[in-house]
Amino acid sequence: MRKILGRGSAVLHLSVLVSAAASAQPAPPEFSADIVSRDAAGAQVGAIAKLRVADRKTRIDVSDPPGGFFVSDADSGTALFVRSVQHIFLDARQSTPLTRIFVRVDPLEPCRQWQAAADLAGVAGTGDWRCERMERAIVNDRETVEYRLTAPGQRPSYGWVEPTLHFPVKWQAPDGGSIALENIRIEAQPAGLFGIPSDYRKLDPQALLERIKHSDVWAEPAK
Amino acid sequence: MRMNCRNHLAWGASAALSFSLLAATAGFADDKSNDADAADAVKTESPIKHVIILIGENRGTDHTFGVYKPKGKHQTISNILSKGIVNEDGTPGPNFSQAQQFAVAPQPLFYIGAPQKAKTVYTGNQMPQPNTNGAPSAQGTTGAPFTPAFLAAAAALDPSPDFNANTDTILTTGFTGLANNSLDSRIPNAGVLPNGPFVLQGPNISDDDYTGATTHRFYQAWQQSDCSIANATKANPTGCLNDLFPFVMATYALNDSTVPAVQKNFSEGNSMGFYDAEQEQASLLKTLADRFSLSDNFHQSFQGGTGANHFMLGTGDAAFWSDGNGNPITPPAGQIANPNPSAGTTNKYTADNNFSNCSDFTQPGIAPIVGYLEALPYRPAPNCATAHYYMLDNTNPGFYPNGFRAPSPAAQNMIPPSPVRTIGDALNEKSITWAYFGGSYNDAVALSNDAVTAGTAATLNSSTALGAAALADPAHSLGVAYCQICNPFQYATSIMGDPAQRTAHIKDTVDLLADIQADTLPSVSFGKPDGLLDGHPQSSKIDLFEAYVQQVLDALEAHPKLKAETVVFVTWDEAGGYWDSGFIQPIDFFGDGPRIPLLTLSEYSTGGTVNHTYADHVSLLKFIERNWKLKPLTDRSRDNLPNPKMRDDQPYVPRNMPALSDLFDIFDFDHRVNQPYLQ
Numbered sequence: 001m002r003k004i005l006g007r008g009s010a011v012l013h014l015s016v017l018v019s020a021a022a023s024a025q026p027a028p029p030e031f032s033a034d035i036v037s038r039d040a041a042g043a044q045v046g047a048i049a050k051l052r053v054a055d056r057k058t059r060i061d062v063s064d065p066p067g068g069f070f071v072s073d074a075d076s077g078t079a080l081f082v083r084s085v086q087h088i089f090l091d092a093r094q095s096t097p098l099t100r101i102f103v104r105v106d107p108l109e110p111c112r113q114w115q116a117a118a119d120l121a122g123v124a125g126t127g128d129w130r131c132e133r134m135e136r137a138i139v140n141d142r143e144t145v146e147y148r149l150t151a152p153g154q155r156p157s158y159g160w161v162e163p164t165l166h167f168p169v170k171w172q173a174p175d176g177g178s179i180a181l182e183n184i185r186i187e188a189q190p191a192g193l194f195g196i197p198s199d200y201r202k203l204d205p206q207a208l209l210e211r212i213k214h215s216d217v218w219a220e221p222a223k
Numbered sequence: 224m225r226m227n228c229r230n231h232l233a234w235g236a237s238a239a240l241s242f243s244l245l246a247a248t249a250g251f252a253d254d255k256s257n258d259a260d261a262a263d264a265v266k267t268e269s270p271i272k273h274v275i276i277l278i279g280e281n282r283g284t285d286h287t288f289g290v291y292k293p294k295g296k297h298q299t300i301s302n303i304l305s306k307g308i309v310n311e312d313g314t315p316g317p318n319f320s321q322a323q324q325f326a327v328a329p330q331p332l333f334y335i336g337a338p339q340k341a342k343t344v345y346t347g348n349q350m351p352q353p354n355t356n357g358a359p360s361a362q363g364t365t366g367a368p369f370t371p372a373f374l375a376a377a378a379a380l381d382p383s384p385d386f387n388a389n390t391d392t393i394l395t396t397g398f399t400g401l402a403n404n405s406l407d408s409r410i411p412n413a414g415v416l417p418n419g420p421f422v423l424q425g426p427n428i429s430d431d432d433y434t435g436a437t438t439h440r441f442y443q444a445w446q447q448s449d450c451s452i453a454n455a456t457k458a459n460p461t462g463c464l465n466d467l468f469p470f471v472m473a474t475y476a477l478n479d480s481t482v483p484a485v486q487k488n489f490s491e492g493n494s495m496g497f498y499d500a501e502q503e504q505a506s507l508l509k510t511l512a513d514r515f516s517l518s519d520n521f522h523q524s525f526q527g528g529t530g531a532n533h534f535m536l537g538t539g540d541a542a543f544w545s546d547g548n549g550n551p552i553t554p555p556a557g558q559i560a561n562p563n564p565s566a567g568t569t570n571k572y573t574a575d576n577n578f579s580n581c582s583d584f585t586q587p588g589i590a591p592i593v594g595y596l597e598a599l600p601y602r603p604a605p606n607c608a609t610a611h612y613y614m615l616d617n618t619n620p621g622f623y624p625n626g627f628r629a630p631s632p633a634a635q636n637m638i639p640p641s642p643v644r645t646i647g648d649a650l651n652e653k654s655i656t657w658a659y660f661g662g663s664y665n666d667a668v669a670l671s672n673d674a675v676t677a678g679t680a681a682t683l684n685s686s687t688a689l690g691a692a693a694l695a696d697p698a699h700s701l702g703v704a705y706c707q708i709c710n711p712f713q714y715a716t717s718i719m720g721d722p723a724q725r726t727a728h729i730k731d732t733v734d735l736l737a738d739i740q741a742d743t744l745p746s747v748s749f750g751k752p753d754g755l756l757d758g759h760p761q762s763s764k765i766d767l768f769e770a771y772v773q774q775v776l777d778a779l780e781a782h783p784k785l786k787a788e789t790v791v792f793v794t795w796d797e798a799g800g801y802w803d804s805g806f807i808q809p810i811d812f813f814g815d816g817p818r819i820p821l822l823t824l825s826e827y828s829t830g831g832t833v834n835h836t837y838a839d840h841v842s843l844l845k846f847i848e849r850n851w852k853l854k855p856l857t858d859r860s861r862d863n864l865p866n867p868k869m870r871d872d873q874p875y876v877p878r879n880m881p882a883l884s885d886l887f888d889i890f891d892f893d894h895r896v897n898q899p900y901l902q
Contacts (some may be wrong), residue, residue, distance in 0.1 A: 006703030095698035205700035214357035217754035
């Protein structure tokens with residue numbers, strides 16, 4: 001999973017945060033898919049993650065850490081990491097870029113959304129970050145629209161948006177590596193998959209860090 | 224503060240021992256069964272085909288087994304109960320004064336054998352009192368100990384199975400209910416405790432409670448041991464009196480407003496605390512001692528702390544500051560120790576740093592130790608190479624857990640990559656399988672990757688960088704609990720500098736359990752829990768380490784054939800600064816130090832025996848080398864020392880000092896007993 005996460009980070013060179021603006025388009029369908037990372041030669045890299053999307057919420061089940069999943073809500077702007085077996089959740093923060101690159105978009109104006117995210121992430125530079133609509137393309141048997149994203153001083157990345165899903169289905173990094181949705185299945189998603197049960201507890205890594213500082217594990221010099 | 228849950232302690236002393244005696248094995252022929260266990264095919268000197276070394280944190284022999292009565296027939300033990308220092312209920316015994324601690328008048332220079340005329344009994348015979356130091360004051364919803372509703376909270380952070388049914392409950396318990404750095408009033412009679420050992424047991428304290436730690440650093444430990452040939456007797460020919468423990472803790476640092484908080488010390492009298500095994504404290508360890516073998520003359524190999532002792536465990540030697548290519552160089556001035564007292568203080572160290580060149584007698588702190596070694600009848604060599612600055616105290620390795628090499632170790636306060644040969648190198652050369660299994664290692668690798676990506680790994684100390692990464696990557700935040708300094712192979716260029724070696728041999732606890740499950744356990748395994756489960760008194764608890772041990776033993780129990788050919792050694796990195804009454808054999812400049820327990824768990828080491836043969840961490844290397852027919856690691860490593868020739872009249876003092884056991888005499892390979900580890 002780490003390699004997938006790394007690839008996802010390389011794909012965009014930006015931190016995509018979903019704006020709260022509701023789309024005027026017809027409600028897109030709920031669906032599930034596999035998230036697969038591949039190198040430039042097309043070989044699979046790392047483990048497959050499982051994506052589920054309903055309304056403006058996404059859930060991504062990962063294999064590392066085992067049993068963990070991320071849930072993000074585009075309306076509230078939150079992304080959480082959940083361990084269901086242990087009844088615990090944490091702020092996902094930067095734990096994975098997947099929660100920021102695989103989110104619902106406005107299929108007519110995804111660039112506006114990504115531009116806002118790039119501005120927030122500080123990678124848009126001084127107005128020379130560009131997002132351009134290219135042409136229609138078939139990705140994994142689905143019709144998509146290709147976009148080219150160019151950050152200042154970097155080679156472009158590419159994204160493919162599937163209009164009926166309101167969702168990007170593939171990202172490609174400048175080095176040719178990609179991360180894409182495969183085995184997309186249009187199907188209703190149980191609402192319970194996207195919520196945090198009331199008995200789950202939130203954990204703060206800062207508290208863990210403070211405890212560890214009182215152990216022999218922590219060897220930062222005092223001086 | 225006591226909680227009413229000790230769910231893992233069901234085995235207790237009342238557990239019936241249902242021994243199943245099996246016929247002795249007919250020699251040590253290799254197992255010919257066609258299973259997945261490649262280690263079976265390797266020729267060994269004994270029937271042992273696998274060794275697992277589990278290492279806890281910071282517990283000494285008297286601290287853990289001071290009040291313990293061996294269960295084996297005609298077995299004896301040297302501890303504070305057998306010496307009459309305390310009674311079975313932990314109260315002062317008839318010979319309590321043998322453990323009396325002293326204060327020392329100010330001296331001009333660092334010393335390890337205090338002048339007798341400078342030593343005084345504390346006023347009212349009352350030593351510095353126990354202190355909560357940094358033990359957690361309360362339960363939290365965001366860190367251990369957790370609130371009861373938070374049973375599995377920490378487990379959520381850990382992709383390894385460190386957290387399980389054995390630990391969930393006890394991860395909620397044991398907070399002090401007191402302010403940090405205050406008198407630990409949970410201890411009965413705290414504030415007026417007499418001058419000597421005190422039991423960590425009462426209505427408000429037990430082995431299920433966090434307690435204030437006590438400093439355990441190199442020069443402090445030598446000074447606490449109070450070794451002088453002038454003190455030598457027939458029973459104690461090296462003259463270590465172990466009578467300055469609270470004094471050194473109360474004086475080596477200052478706690479006034481002129482001192483930064485991180486340099487203050489509140490260890491005070493914590494070093495004199497002990498558990499009462501006869502009253503069900505550390506009951507899992509006691510059960511194992513009752514059923515298998517306990518060593519009461521096993522020692523930490525290095526005076527002081529975690530990093531140097533683990534390094535000795537992996538190399539039989541000490542680490543030194545180098546250019547990263549194997550050549551010794553002088554470290555930055557801020558790394559060099561000066562334990563001489565600051566002007567106007569009783570014993571406040573001038574520079575409590577981590578490295579010394581012990582080949583140069585003119586450097587601070589060196590002459591008293593080397594002079595003492597030269598005065599001993601057996602004149603042990605200091606083993607200090609010219610111009611080598613040795614790592615005496617905890618310093619992070621020059622490699623991050625993912626193998627990233629710190630580009631500026633000096634600026635990052637990390638020791639440059641080490642050329643010192645490890646037991647891993649020796650095993651590799653003979654194609655003998657091995658692995659180091661560190662709790663939360665996989666998370667630490669993830670955080671290291673984050674730190675490399677963020678650029679912090681190139682500039683910051685690895686503890687700091689991983690801490691920052693944990694806040695940004697909470698899913699892997701338990702990686703901060705992986706112990707970098709505990710992994711002797713993380714220092715080594717030959718292992719961490721080679722991605723193939725690192726990935727083949729450096730693993731997580733989850734991999735240890737998986738290997739047992741799959742019958743693919745390496746011949747040699749080192750197991751180290753993470754910082755929440757390692758048993759450290761201030762950040763973990765002794766029962767959490769017991770739970771870790773139990774998890775490994777449970778896994779083995781489910782695989783009887785593997786269990787039958789496996790020895791599990793359970794020991795500690797050091798005594799954690801806790802006082803001990805045992806004999807110490809100085810071997811070189813670096814140690815030995817106080818006793819620590821060693822439990823030997825195998826079908827050939829049963830019956831509740833107590834082994835008295837002198838040994839230390841390097842004895843574990845000697846066991847591996849003898850069993851798998853390896854040579855000593857280098858011409859200067861401690862595994863060159865002979866086996867001790869023990870004396871009937873002085874069973875703890877080798878006749879041929881310096882000497883270290885290879886541990887083979889713990890086993891009876893003609894007598895195999897198949898019994899559960901715990902029941």
